[in-house]
Amino acid sequence: MTRTTESSTKSDGTLGDILRRVADYLEWELAEGRSSLLTTPPTAALLKRWPAARRQSPAPSSSRPQPPTPPAAPPPAPTATPEERGAALERIAREAEACRRCPLLATRRHAVPGQGCLTPDIMFVGEAPGEEEDLQGAPFVGAAGQLLTRMIESMGYTREQVFIANVLKCRPPQNRTPLPEEVQNCLPYLREQIRTLRPKVLVTLGGVPTRALLGLTAGITQVRGQWRSFEGIPLMPTFHPSYLLRQPSAKREAWEDLKAVLARLGRTPPPRRNLAPPDRRSAPA
Ligand code: URA
Numbered sequence: 001m002t003r004t005t006e007s008s009t010k011s012d013g014t015l016g017d018i019l020r021r022v023a024d025y026l027e028w029e030l031a032e033g034r035s036s037l038l039t040t041p042p043t044a045a046l047l048k049r050w051p052a053a054r055r056q057s058p059a060p061s062s063s064r065p066q067p068p069t070p071p072a073a074p075p076p077a078p079t080a081t082p083e084e085r086g087a088a089l090e091r092i093a094r095e096a097e098a099c100r101r102c103p104l105l106a107t108r109r110h111a112v113p114g115q116g117c118l119t120p121d122i123m124f125v126g127e128a129p130g131e132e133e134d135l136q137g138a139p140f141v142g143a144a145g146q147l148l149t150r151m152i153e154s155m156g157y158t159r160e161q162v163f164i165a166n167v168l169k170c171r172p173p174q175n176r177t178p179l180p181e182e183v184q185n186c187l188p189y190l191r192e193q194i195r196t197l198r199p200k201v202l203v204t205l206g207g208v209p210t211r212a213l214l215g216l217t218a219g220i221t222q223v224r225g226q227w228r229s230f231e232g233i234p235l236m237p238t239f240h241p242s243y244l245l246r247q248p249s250a251k252r253e254a255w256e257d258l259k260a261v262l263a264r265l266g267r268t269p270p271p272r273r274n275l276a277p278p279d280r281r282s283a284p285a
Contacts, residue, residue, distance in 0.1 A: 080196070082118040088196040089118070092189055096169040101185040104170035110137035114165030114193060121265055122157065123199035124148065125190065127208040127240065128168035130175050139164045144241040148205070151241065155258055156270040165193055167212045183212050194230065201261050202233050206240030225257050227264075236261050 080088070093113035099105065112129035115138055124140075132142035140148045149159055168178050168186045178186075190212075194202065204210040207220040213230045216223065220237060228235045238257035239250050262269060 085118045085196050089113070089193060092192050092196070096186075096189045099169070099186075099189075102170075102182050104168070104172060104182065107173050108170040109134050111169045112137055112139050112166060112171070113169050113189070114139055114163060116159065116163035117161050118163075118197065120161070120163040120197060120199045122155075122201050122203060122261065123163040123165065123194065123197060124152070124203045124205060125209040125213065126164070126166045126205045128166050128175075128178050129171040131171070133166075134171040139166055140241075143245060147241040147245060151254070151258060154255070154269060154272070155262055156267060163193075163197055163199060165190060167209045178208055183208065187212055194233065199233065201264055202230055202235040203258070203261060204235060204237045206243060210237040225253065225260065227260075234264060236264075 093111070096113045097111045099111070108129070110129075112133045116123075126140060126144075126148075129139065130142050130144070132145070133139055139145070148164070152159055152162055167183055167190055169189055170186075172178055172182065202213070204213060210220055210223060211217065213235065214223075214228055214237075220239060220243075223237045224239060226237065228237065236257055239247075239254045244251050244254055259269060
């Protein structure tokens with residue numbers, strides 16, 4: 001099922017509107033065949049309060065937009081300690097590991113839930129594990145991962161200071177593009193990771209995670225470099241490192257996107273240690 005575009009998901013911010021969107025979202029999950037949701041403790045607490053809120057502000061079903069839209073931002077989890085976040089992430093990882101929602105379980109060696117900092121400024125989201133990631137059970141450890149590491153370091157961070165995850169937690173055979181149903185089956189794990197971590201900024205790498213999180217149908221070239229948001233978290237779509245390996249000339253644009261992320265975080269890139277040749281000086285080599 002195709003989700004609505006960014007322009008049609010604008011909220012007027014009233015409680016009634018927020019409630020209607022959450023109800024629409026849950027109906028959409030049901031229509032997709034899912035009868036339960038992964039929840040973090042803060043989300044579970046929010047859901048406990050839900051019936052009372054719904055009685056106070058019912059949304060007339062006739063005014064509901066079609067097709068359903070993603071929910072408005074749940075409240076951040078400022079009280080979640082790193083320990084609580086770690087426990088929540090481990091639970092999500094265990095559930096992804098045991099997941100039987102699609103046949104990828106039969107062909108993958110390891111699930112690759114994601115790894116990194118529990119209080120990250122930035123969360124990078126890729127598409128799906130490749131061969132090396134499938135072998136090691138860790139995200140972005142192959143050739144594209146080496147470039148992602150250089151991109152992160154060019155921003156003045158280490159891999160351990162950010163969080164790295166994928167939309168799919170299992171490798172598709174021959175690294176083929178994830179099928180829409182695989183994306184929809186696996187997306188709840190990523191959503192819960194994001195709700196648990198509440199990074200200051202999300203960076204989506206390529207079209208698959210960008211479309212999955214924003215409910216767009218657009219290609220990455222149409223949206224890269226433009227600020228969007230996922231559940232209230234600023235989201236910057238940029239090119240996937242695999243694409244940058246094939247199209248090095250696009251690194252300049254990707255670097256502009258990453259500099260915009262740094263500016264949003266009030267940071268500037270550190271001085272380059274290994275300067276690229278003069279014509280490539282402004283982008284990670
Ligand atoms: N490509 C991705 O999208 N994710 C990985 O983890 C590795 C390669």
